[in-house]
Amino acid sequence: MEITFDILRRKSADEKPYIQTVTIERGRCATVAEALDIINTEKLIDDPVQWERSCKQKKCGACAMLIYGRPRLACDARLDEFPRGRIKLEPLKKFPCVRDLMVDRGVIFANLMKLGSWLDENAACDDTGVAYDASKCLQCGCCLEVCPNFYSGGEFFGASALTASSRLIGETPAELGKRLYGEYNGHFFRGCGKSLSCKDICPAGIDTERLMVRSNAAAVWKRKKRS
Numbered sequence: 001m002e003i004t005f006d007i008l009r010r011k012s013a014d015e016k017p018y019i020q021t022v023t024i025e026r027g028r029c030a031t032v033a034e035a036l037d038i039i040n041t042e043k044l045i046d047d048p049v050q051w052e053r054s055c056k057q058k059k060c061g062a063c064a065m066l067i068y069g070r071p072r073l074a075c076d077a078r079l080d081e082f083p084r085g086r087i088k089l090e091p092l093k094k095f096p097c098v099r100d101l102m103v104d105r106g107v108i109f110a111n112l113m114k115l116g117s118w119l120d121e122n123a124a125c126d127d128t129g130v131a132y133d134a135s136k137c138l139q140c141g142c143c144l145e146v147c148p149n150f151y152s153g154g155e156f157f158g159a160s161a162l163t164a165s166s167r168l169i170g171e172t173p174a175e176l177g178k179r180l181y182g183e184y185n186g187h188f189f190r191g192c193g194k195s196l197s198c199k200d201i202c203p204a205g206i207d208t209e210r211l212m213v214r215s216n217a218a219a220v221w222k223r224k225k226r227s
């Protein structure tokens with residue numbers, strides 16, 4: 001049995017995209033990432049497909065792309081999930097395309113810098129498991145792709161910033177957390193429409209709703225009561 005990939009390609013951000021189709025034997029690979037490796041190394045198409053990857057084990061988030069219209073990690077997308085034998089691959093659309101399936105997700109890291117998600121003073125943190133859950137974030141951008149309120153360059157930073165904030169907010173004593181609370185309010189709480197599109201898409205399995213509930217309680221609601 002064979003599997004066919006329709007790959008959206010362009011040589012640069014300015015070039016008009018086109019679909020290139022390539023077919024390979026199903027039994028030769030288990031995931032979309034492995035299929036892309038075979039397509040490139042065996043030169044099944046003239047010009048290798050540009051895409052990003054590092055770990056191939058769901059650890060780095062680099063291989064995020066639209067697979068059959070859904071943002072996913074290529075190394076986590078098993079071919080046996082696609083019995084019809086045809087899969088469309090496209091780059092994430094919320095980020096500038098560099099080439100083919102490769103996008104520039106620099107805005108995610110720029111936003112984390114702006115968020116300033118660190119403590120100014122030492123604080124003893126309780127381990128409730130929330131910080132651990134939040135620390136699983138790969139900064140892959142899948143949650144931003146489906147978020148109706150996130151756009152690159154906006155003041156709302158989306159769930160990838162929620163995870164960074166949540167690692168500290170719920171655990172930090174109020175007197176030490178004021179700056180963190182302010183940044184969380186400005187860059188997440190005020191812009192989030194609570195649509196929860198981010199909840200089920202996360203390849204790291206992070207329960208973003210749980211993080212939101214705890215962080216909102218600590219940084220917004222309890223704080224309002226105190227003031």
Ligand code: SF4
Pocket residue numbers: 061136137138139140141142143144159160163201202203204205206
């Ligand atoms: S929250 Fe999940 S989907 Fe969003 S960037 Fe982190 S790992 Fe990716």
Ligand code: SF4
Pocket residue numbers: 143146147148149150158159191192193194195196197198199208
């Ligand atoms: S709940 Fe909705 S608006 Fe808020 S971060 Fe998730 S997808 Fe975006």
Ligand code: FES
Pocket residue numbers: 052053054055056057058059060061062063064073074075076
């Ligand atoms: S290559 Fe690292 S998550 Fe897919």
